[in-house]
Amino acid sequence: MSKTERTFIAVKPDGVQRGLVGEIIRRFENKGYKLVGLKLLKPTVEQAQQHYSDLSSKKFFGGLCEYFSSGPIVGMVWEGLGVVKGGRVLLGATNPADSLPGTIRGDLCIDVGRNVCHGSDAVESAEKEIAFWFPEGVVSYNNHSEGQIYE
Ligand code: UDP
Ligand code: MG
Numbered sequence: 001m002s003k004t005e006r007t008f009i010a011v012k013p014d015g016v017q018r019g020l021v022g023e024i025i026r027r028f029e030n031k032g033y034k035l036v037g038l039k040l041l042k043p044t045v046e047q048a049q050q051h052y053s054d055l056s057s058k059k060f061f062g063g064l065c066e067y068f069s070s071g072p073i074v075g076m077v078w079e080g081l082g083v084v085k086g087g088r089v090l091l092g093a094t095n096p097a098d099s100l101p102g103t104i105r106g107d108l109c110i111d112v113g114r115n116v117c118h119g120s121d122a123v124e125s126a127e128k129e130i131a132f133w134f135p136e137g138v139v140s141y142n143n144h145s146e147g148q149i150y151e
Contacts, residue, residue: 003150006036006077006138007084007120008129009091013071014109015116016040021074024104024117027090028078032149037077037130037138043069051132054125063113075133081150084126087119 009028011021029035043051048065055061078087092103096115099106109116120126130138143149 001082003081003146004079005081005083005123005126006079006130007087007126008118008133009076009078009087009120010118010133011074011076012068012114012116012118013073014067014114016072016074018108018116020108020116023108024074025076027104028076028087031080031086031090032145033078033080033083033086034143035076036079036140037075037134039075039134040072041075041133042072045069047132051129060113067113077130077134077138084120084123088121091117091119 009024011024015021015024025035045065048068049056049061052061052064052068055064058064080086090104092099092105094105094115095112096105096109097112101107104117105115120129
Protein backbone atom coordinates (compact mmCIF):
# COMPACT_ATOMS: atom_id res chain seq x y z
CA MET A 1 0.00 0.00 0.00
CA SER A 2 1.20 3.47 -0.78
CA LYS A 3 0.21 6.98 0.25
CA THR A 4 -0.26 7.78 -3.44
CA GLU A 5 -2.93 5.13 -4.00
CA ARG A 6 -5.92 6.73 -5.72
CA THR A 7 -9.61 5.99 -6.06
CA PHE A 8 -12.46 7.38 -8.14
CA ILE A 9 -15.43 8.51 -6.06
CA ALA A 10 -18.59 10.00 -7.57
CA VAL A 11 -21.61 11.68 -6.08
CA LYS A 12 -24.39 10.25 -8.25
CA PRO A 13 -27.25 12.34 -9.67
CA ASP A 14 -29.50 11.70 -6.64
CA GLY A 15 -26.72 12.84 -4.30
CA VAL A 16 -26.21 16.04 -6.29
CA GLN A 17 -29.96 16.75 -6.47
CA ARG A 18 -30.36 16.12 -2.76
CA GLY A 19 -27.58 18.56 -1.88
CA LEU A 20 -25.24 15.92 -0.46
CA VAL A 21 -22.09 16.92 -2.36
CA GLY A 22 -20.59 18.85 0.54
CA GLU A 23 -21.48 16.15 3.06
CA ILE A 24 -19.81 13.43 1.00
CA ILE A 25 -16.70 15.51 0.31
CA ARG A 26 -16.52 16.40 4.02
CA ARG A 27 -16.33 12.74 5.03
CA PHE A 28 -13.36 12.10 2.74
CA GLU A 29 -11.66 15.36 3.82
CA ASN A 30 -12.21 14.65 7.51
CA LYS A 31 -10.74 11.17 7.16
CA GLY A 32 -7.52 12.72 5.89
CA TYR A 33 -7.60 11.70 2.25
CA LYS A 34 -6.23 14.17 -0.26
CA LEU A 35 -8.42 15.59 -3.02
CA VAL A 36 -6.52 15.51 -6.33
CA GLY A 37 -9.38 15.69 -8.86
CA LEU A 38 -12.87 17.21 -8.84
CA LYS A 39 -15.43 17.98 -11.55
CA LEU A 40 -19.16 18.37 -12.14
CA LEU A 41 -20.29 16.68 -15.32
CA LYS A 42 -23.36 15.15 -16.92
CA PRO A 43 -22.43 11.69 -18.20
CA THR A 44 -23.85 10.51 -21.51
CA VAL A 45 -25.62 7.14 -21.55
CA GLU A 46 -22.61 5.80 -23.48
CA GLN A 47 -20.23 6.99 -20.75
CA ALA A 48 -22.45 5.41 -18.10
CA GLN A 49 -22.47 2.11 -20.03
CA GLN A 50 -18.69 2.22 -20.32
CA HIS A 51 -18.22 3.09 -16.64
CA TYR A 52 -20.48 0.20 -15.59
CA SER A 53 -19.47 -2.20 -18.40
CA ASP A 54 -18.68 -4.99 -15.89
CA LEU A 55 -22.38 -5.05 -14.99
CA SER A 56 -23.76 -5.15 -18.55
CA SER A 57 -25.34 -8.60 -18.05
CA LYS A 58 -27.29 -7.54 -14.96
CA LYS A 59 -31.00 -6.92 -15.22
CA PHE A 60 -30.63 -3.52 -13.54
CA PHE A 61 -27.97 -2.35 -16.05
CA GLY A 62 -30.36 -0.31 -18.25
CA GLY A 63 -31.96 1.48 -15.33
CA LEU A 64 -28.58 2.04 -13.70
CA CYS A 65 -27.11 3.70 -16.81
CA GLU A 66 -30.25 5.80 -17.31
CA TYR A 67 -30.07 6.97 -13.69
CA PHE A 68 -26.31 7.63 -13.78
CA SER A 69 -26.70 9.78 -16.90
CA SER A 70 -29.87 11.56 -15.75
CA GLY A 71 -28.17 14.54 -14.19
CA PRO A 72 -24.89 15.95 -13.13
CA ILE A 73 -22.52 13.89 -11.04
CA VAL A 74 -19.50 15.05 -9.09
CA GLY A 75 -16.47 12.99 -10.05
CA MET A 76 -13.54 13.02 -7.67
CA VAL A 77 -10.15 11.46 -7.25
CA TRP A 78 -8.96 10.93 -3.68
CA GLU A 79 -5.47 9.88 -2.69
CA GLY A 80 -4.14 8.20 0.43
CA LEU A 81 -2.88 5.04 2.07
CA GLY A 82 -5.37 2.26 1.33
CA VAL A 83 -7.87 4.76 -0.09
CA VAL A 84 -9.60 2.27 -2.41
CA LYS A 85 -10.67 -0.01 0.44
CA GLY A 86 -11.00 2.85 2.92
CA GLY A 87 -13.20 4.78 0.50
CA ARG A 88 -15.51 1.77 0.20
CA VAL A 89 -15.68 1.66 4.00
CA LEU A 90 -16.78 5.32 4.08
CA LEU A 91 -19.42 4.58 1.39
CA GLY A 92 -20.88 1.51 3.10
CA ALA A 93 -22.43 -1.56 1.48
CA THR A 94 -23.93 -1.36 -2.02
CA ASN A 95 -27.43 -1.86 -0.61
CA PRO A 96 -28.15 0.88 1.96
CA ALA A 97 -30.23 -1.67 3.87
CA ASP A 98 -26.95 -3.46 4.65
CA SER A 99 -24.89 -0.30 5.25
CA LEU A 100 -23.94 0.46 8.84
CA PRO A 101 -24.87 3.75 10.46
CA GLY A 102 -21.88 6.07 10.18
CA THR A 103 -21.35 5.22 6.54
CA ILE A 104 -22.53 7.51 3.73
CA ARG A 105 -25.07 5.02 2.40
CA GLY A 106 -26.05 3.91 5.92
CA ASP A 107 -26.78 7.49 6.94
CA LEU A 108 -28.05 9.16 3.78
CA CYS A 109 -30.09 6.81 1.57
CA ILE A 110 -32.56 3.92 1.49
CA ASP A 111 -32.77 2.30 -1.97
CA VAL A 112 -29.96 0.36 -3.73
CA GLY A 113 -30.99 2.05 -6.98
CA ARG A 114 -30.51 5.50 -5.41
CA ASN A 115 -27.46 4.99 -3.24
CA VAL A 116 -25.95 8.47 -3.75
CA CYS A 117 -22.34 7.56 -4.41
CA HIS A 118 -19.89 5.43 -6.36
CA GLY A 119 -16.47 4.19 -5.33
CA SER A 120 -13.93 2.08 -7.19
CA ASP A 121 -13.82 -1.50 -5.92
CA ALA A 122 -10.12 -2.30 -6.52
CA VAL A 123 -6.85 -0.53 -7.28
CA GLU A 124 -6.98 -1.80 -10.87
CA SER A 125 -10.55 -0.59 -11.51
CA ALA A 126 -9.69 2.73 -9.82
CA GLU A 127 -6.86 3.29 -12.30
CA LYS A 128 -9.21 2.48 -15.18
CA GLU A 129 -11.99 4.76 -13.90
CA ILE A 130 -9.60 7.65 -13.19
CA ALA A 131 -8.15 7.41 -16.71
CA PHE A 132 -11.70 7.31 -18.12
CA TRP A 133 -13.15 10.28 -16.18
CA PHE A 134 -9.96 12.34 -15.84
CA PRO A 135 -8.15 11.82 -19.17
CA GLU A 136 -6.48 15.21 -18.62
CA GLY A 137 -4.91 13.87 -15.41
CA VAL A 138 -5.22 14.96 -11.80
CA VAL A 139 -3.50 17.66 -9.73
CA SER A 140 -0.29 17.09 -7.77
CA TYR A 141 0.45 19.24 -4.74
CA ASN A 142 1.93 18.97 -1.25
CA ASN A 143 -0.57 18.56 1.56
CA HIS A 144 0.62 20.64 4.54
CA SER A 145 -1.09 18.19 6.95
CA GLU A 146 0.68 15.10 5.66
CA GLY A 147 3.02 14.97 8.67
CA GLN A 148 0.00 15.01 10.99
CA ILE A 149 -1.95 12.35 9.05
CA TYR A 150 0.91 9.88 8.56
CA GLU A 151 3.54 8.82 11.07
N1 UDP B 1 -27.43 -1.66 -8.25
C1 UDP B 1 -28.80 -1.80 -8.37
N2 UDP B 1 -29.37 -3.00 -8.04
C2 UDP B 1 -28.63 -4.04 -7.58
C3 UDP B 1 -27.24 -3.90 -7.46
C4 UDP B 1 -26.67 -2.69 -7.82
O1 UDP B 1 -29.48 -0.86 -8.76
O2 UDP B 1 -29.21 -5.09 -7.28
C5 UDP B 1 -26.81 -0.37 -8.61
C6 UDP B 1 -26.37 0.39 -7.37
O3 UDP B 1 -26.69 1.78 -7.56
C7 UDP B 1 -24.89 0.17 -7.33
C8 UDP B 1 -24.56 0.09 -8.82
O4 UDP B 1 -25.66 -0.60 -9.39
O5 UDP B 1 -24.20 1.21 -6.66
C9 UDP B 1 -23.28 -0.63 -9.17
O6 UDP B 1 -23.33 -1.92 -8.62
P1 UDP B 1 -22.04 -2.51 -7.87
O7 UDP B 1 -22.31 -3.93 -7.58
O8 UDP B 1 -20.80 -2.16 -8.61
O9 UDP B 1 -22.09 -1.71 -6.46
P2 UDP B 1 -21.12 -0.58 -5.87
O10 UDP B 1 -19.74 -0.85 -6.37
O11 UDP B 1 -21.66 0.76 -6.33
O12 UDP B 1 -21.23 -0.71 -4.38
MG1 MG C 1 -19.06 -1.21 -8.27
